[in-house]
Amino acid sequence: MSEIPLTHILFVSTALFFIGMYGLFTRRNMITMLMAVELMLNSVNINFVAFNKYLFPENLDGVFFTIFIITIAAAEAAVAIAIIINLYRSHHSIDVEDATEMKW
Amino acid sequence: MLNDFFILMKFELLPAVIFFVLLFIKVGTAELSNASIIRLANILLFINLVAGFFYNKDGGMFGDMFHTNALIVLQKSILNLGIFIVSLQAEAWLRTHKHVIEFYLLLLSSLMGMFFMISGANLLMFYLGLELATIPLAALANFDLEKRKSSEAAMKLIMSSAFSSGLLLFGISLMYGTTGTLGFAQLPALLNGSNLQVFAFVLLFAGFAFKISVVPFHLWTADVYEGAPVPVTSFLSVVSKGAFIFVFASVLYTVFKPLADTWYHMLFLLSVLTMVIGNLFALRQQNIKRMLAFSSIAQMGFILIGISGSSQAGTASAVYFVLVYVFTNLAAFGVVALVSAQTGKEDITDYKGFHATNPVLAWVLAIALFSLAGVPPTAGFFGKFFLIMAGAAKQNYWLITIAALNMIVSLYYYLNLVKALFMDANASPVPKITFGVYAKLAIVICIAGMVLSGLASVVYEYIYNLSTGF
Incomplete structure (x- = not known):
């Protein structure tokens, strides 16, 4: 079985990153926006693991970094969801278009 | 060895200890009143500030993940001072709040994150500190x-912070892919300016720019400043931004030194944009917190000029300006916090005739505004002067001219507020504000700092001797 070249994996991760960015900019539901951000962070994880395995297999910097990113992404999502729940209590909606009291 | 551990990590360990003391009080059975909790927290933060000045040592730990030196100690002390003043000012708002201890717990964990970020000598350590500081x-x-x-x-x-850390992380991952290392010590030798590395650097730069709200990435700033409680706003605008500026300057000067040509042009463009747009938007604000938010965006533009100087004076002027900015901006936000806590008024028109009822606070706010505008006897003038001097060393006089013109524009909206305070008549001015010993102490520290750090040249000379450039 021939090995998958690194460029294929980088293509997937970069595509995932920009899909996440596109989702963040176009979606109006806060939970979906949060999912889009997670997509961006996961693309970074793929990058790290791929670089680590293909280019620098002698030490595990990239893999460790990935573990920390997963942990912090969970913490960030927890705080974000707490904020969204609190926002839902006062606005009765999780659509960002409804939370636009402050502008300019 | 163990001794070294405690001395080198003193700045991180002390907030951790205070954190746990407050946490145990929270989960314990003792029912303390708000007043005694605030007193305890302020005393602990004061001890934290004072302890920072003794027994310091240079060195690294954890396989070069963590390092500290005299300049880093100074930067952390500036942040300690900032958090102490913020905590003094928060008293008026926290006095009747249900969750006093949680406020301090969150504040201290954020401070700890900033310290780890400043001391981090590895992209992993830096990223962890950054997230601990922002979440x-x-x-x-x-x-x-x-x-x-x-x-x-x-x-x-x-x-916006999740998005910016996404950009930052993508940059870090590409940086890792092109160099194979995350250590600040090994990175410079491996940077060769290839297209992928420049792309990675641009992403990293964008992540930083979000945190210090440089113009294309500033959109969150005014809204967050307006919506957040005033003490949190002052913490965000002074302590958090100060920490990111320290890291930004040191990372650009040490790690990304080989890409200096690239980042000089980026800094040039972004500082012009930041100053112009920050000032133009500040002109049309009606809410005083939003006006101060846009003015703080404009001030970031001036700091970028200083950093673009890439000399010893570049670092020194940025650190000095942050010190001045701590006193100045906290004085302004302190007055706004008192007025907001007692009357709920936050519009500029509410401040008309403020001098008639509250002469002391009006003068404090006026001095702070003059310092922000950069009028000579105050420290703000010297801060801007050193920043522009450092930038002028590159002999890019277009940048300096634009900065000077922007200072004139900014004078308009600062003086407009001063005019409202002293000259405009108002049928129903803000009633007399009473303020306690904490707020008085904060005001005295801020005024003393604004006057003394400008007039006493030893302050700048001390910072200058600690700084490095290339």
Whole structure:
């Protein structure tokens, strides 16, 4: 079985990153926006693991970094969801278009 | 060895100890009143500030993940001073709040994150510190749970900071892919300016620019400042931004030194944009917190000029300006916090005739505004002067001219507020504000700092001798 070249994996991760960015900019539901951000962070994880395995297999910097990113992404999502729940209590909606009291 | 551990990590360990003391009080059975908790927290933060000045040592730990030196100690002490003043000013708002201890817990964990970030000598350590510094801030922005604006501000902060850390991380991952290392010591030798590395650097730069709200990435700033409780706003605008500026300057000067040509042009473009747009938007604000938010965006543009000088004076002027900015901006936000806590008024028109009822606070606010505008006897003038001098060393006089013109524009909206304070008549001015010993102490520290750090040249010379450039 021939090995998958690194460029294929980088293509997937970069595509995932920009899909996440596109989702963040176009979606109006806060939970979906949060999912889009997670997509961006996961693309970074793929990058790290791929670089680590293909280019620098002698030490595990990239893999460790990935573990920390997963942990912090969970913490960030927890705080974000707490904020969204609190926002839902006062606005009765999780659509960002409804939370636009402050502008300019 | 163990001794070294405690001395080198003193700045990180002390907030951790205070954190646990307060946490045990929270989970314990003792029912302490708000007043005694605030007194205890302020005393502990004061000890934290004073302890920073003794027994310091240079060195690294954890396989070069963590390093500290005299300049880093100074930077951390500036942040300690900032958090102490913020805590003094928060008293008026916290006095009747249900969750006093949580406020301090979040504040301290954010401070700890900033310290780890400043001391980090590895991209992993730096990223962990950065997240520890920003996630509690989002929770803090939502601290007035029942206010609609507060939760909107927190939502905007967490979404934009998650997005910016996504950009930053993608940059870090590409940097890792091209160099194979994450250590600040090994990176410079491996940077060769290839296209992929420049792309990675641009992403990293964008992540930083989000945190210090440089113009194309500033959109969250004004909304978060307006919605968050005033003490949190002052913490965000002074302590958090100060920490990111310290890291930004040192990372650009040491790690990304081989890409200096690239980042000089980026800094040039962004500082012009930041100053012009920050000032133009500040002109049209009606809410005083929003006006101060846009003015702080404009000040970031001046700091970028200083950093672009890439000399010893570049670092020194940026650190000095942050010190001055701590006193100046906290004086302004201190007055705004008192007025907001007691009357709920935050519009510029509410401040008309403020001098008639509150002469002391009006003078404090006026001195702070003059310092922000950069009028000579105050420290703000010297701060801007050194920044522009450092930038002028590159002999890019277009940049300096634009900066000088922007200072004139900024004078308009600062003086407009001063005019409202002293000259405009108002049928129903803000009633007489009473303020306690904490707020008095904060005001005295800020005024003394604004006057002395400008007039005493030893301050700048001390910072200059600690700084490095190339």
